[in-house]
Amino acid sequence: MIDETVYKSRREAVLKQMKNKSAAILFAAPQKIRSNDTEYPYRQDSDFYYLTGFKEDNSALVLIKEEKAVKEILFVQKKDKTIELWTGKRLGKDDAKERFHVDKIHTIDKLDEKLKRLLLNKKRVYLDILSEDKRVLHVKELLKEILKNKAAKHTPQEFLHVRELSQSMRLLKSPAEIELIKKALSITKEAHHKAMSMKKAGIREYELQAMFEYEFKKNGAYSDAYTTIVAGGNSGNTLHYIENSELLKRGELILIDAGCEYEMYASDITRTIPVGGKFNKAQKEVYEIVLETQLRVIDAIRPGVKKSELQTIARESLCEGMIKLKILHGDVKELVKENKDKVYFPHGIGHWMGIDVHDQCPYKDKKGEELPFAEGMVLTIEPGLYLREDDENVPKKYRGIAVRIEDNILVTKEGCENLSFDIAKRVEEIESLYDS
Ligand code: GLY
Ligand code: MN
Numbered sequence: 001m002i003d004e005t006v007y008k009s010r011r012e013a014v015l016k017q018m019k020n021k022s023a024a025i026l027f028a029a030p031q032k033i034r035s036n037d038t039e040y041p042y043r044q045d046s047d048f049y050y051l052t053g054f055k056e057d058n059s060a061l062v063l064i065k066e067e068k069a070v071k072e073i074l075f076v077q078k079k080d081k082t083i084e085l086w087t088g089k090r091l092g093k094d095d096a097k098e099r100f101h102v103d104k105i106h107t108i109d110k111l112d113e114k115l116k117r118l119l120l121n122k123k124r125v126y127l128d129i130l131s132e133d134k135r136v137l138h139v140k141e142l143l144k145e146i147l148k149n150k151a152a153k154h155t156p157q158e159f160l161h162v163r164e165l166s167q168s169m170r171l172l173k174s175p176a177e178i179e180l181i182k183k184a185l186s187i188t189k190e191a192h193h194k195a196m197s198m199k200k201a202g203i204r205e206y207e208l209q210a211m212f213e214y215e216f217k218k219n220g221a222y223s224d225a226y227t228t229i230v231a232g233g234n235s236g237n238t239l240h241y242i243e244n245s246e247l248l249k250r251g252e253l254i255l256i257d258a259g260c261e262y263e264m265y266a267s268d269i270t271r272t273i274p275v276g277g278k279f280n281k282a283q284k285e286v287y288e289i290v291l292e293t294q295l296r297v298i299d300a301i302r303p304g305v306k307k308s309e310l311q312t313i314a315r316e317s318l319c320e321g322m323i324k325l326k327i328l329h330g331d332v333k334e335l336v337k338e339n340k341d342k343v344y345f346p347h348g349i350g351h352w353m354g355i356d357v358h359d360q361c362p363y364k365d366k367k368g369e370e371l372p373f374a375e376g377m378v379l380t381i382e383p384g385l386y387l388r389e390d391d392e393n394v395p396k397k398y399r400g401i402a403v404r405i406e407d408n409i410l411v412t413k414e415g416c417e418n419l420s421f422d423i424a425k426r427v428e429e430i431e432s433l434y435d436s
């Protein structure tokens with residue numbers, strides 16, 4: 001759990017970054033319609049959550065920075081017995097006052113009225129400038145009204161992207177955040193180990209997906225962090241395969257990319273395992289190349305290193321392996337230069353991970369230079385080889401094999417820590433977990 005005072009200090013850090021005579025406005029995530037009048041399960045906006053710890057929809061955070069004073073204002077839903085009967089309890093203004101260490105709490109129906117006053121004489125407004133959300137567009141309308149108001153001494157000359165303020169902070173995880181990721185991983189581990197141990201031949205991919213979702217919930221994780229991929233055989237060559245509808249066949253591999261979200265923090269783990277418990281020779285050969293590559297890449301992670309360097313290590317290592325398997329021919333550096341590996345390894349080596357599975361944190365600094373790793377960053381490392389069944393350039397025995405191995409890595413002072421080190425990934429470990 002993250003202490004309430006942490007959210008306060010995050011807001012203060014945002015206020016420090018804000019320019020003078022400015023206002024920042026961030027909304028809770030809107031409800032998303034699934035069909036007609038039914039909604040998807042609600043999930044709070046990641047930046048809003050990072051700055052408030054508040055999970056209710058229909059809320060807004062407004063931060064004000066003047067030369068000599070700052071102000072934090074939270075807008076929450078009004079308590080309403082009738083609505084609460086249908087959709088559940090709301091915190092309400094009074095309890096919100098107790099819980100949140102902000103300067104003012106108003107109910108959300110007062111937002112327009114308050115904004116008209118709060119935005120008056122502001123030179124800059126931080127908004128989600130990429131958003132099509134009607135509430136964001138409405139703020140722009142309000143600003144037009146203010147512009148027409150002769151009483152305004154200053155008019156907003158600049159719109160700035162509000163998310164940049166929090167997303168640069170989200171790059172470095174605190175010990176409490178790392179604990180939540182570890183907790184998510186411990187739940188995810190149970191599910192992957194169960195998948196390794198259980199009989200799978202003859203069941204449908206979505207049955208395995210259901211097992212993951214059940215294990216996540218049973219162990220206290222309300223949701224998956226992204227839609228689970230369960231891809232038997234050649235389906236693993238479709239990178240975002242989420243149909244999960246085929247029968248699992250003995251003799252094939254299954255690529256399972258599944259991770260739960262625990263208290264708003266993600267885990268993101270891929271394991272590739274044999275349906276029948278044992279890898280055959282060709283599958284093992286491909287698997288060992290991906291595993292060796294993953295270990296080499298993880299070994300290279302330390303402060304100062306950049307993700308692009310890891311990409312090169314991965315590409316060269318995979319090329320080296322593919323030459324051994326006679327999938328590629330020639331010199332490693334030349335093959336990489338000519339992008340010959342891209343058809344078999346078309347994606348990035350990893351991404352930031354945190355409140356979002358693909359954590360929305362910058363990869364470049366303000367000058368556009370790639371950010372080097374620093375202590376406290378968390379990223380995934382997920383090399384893969386994708387050998388399509390219809391690729392005639394690939395020796396027959398390897399066609400239809402897809403392998404990805406993904407772990408979650410914390411950059412430490414001296415190097416890194418594999419936060420998912422205890423989720424089985426060596427061939428012998430995986431095979432020995434199978435309960436035949
Ligand atoms: N599970 C999504 C990814 O690996 O990026
Ligand atoms: Mn990933």
Ligand code: MN
Pocket residue numbers: 257258268269270406
């Ligand atoms: Mn993944």
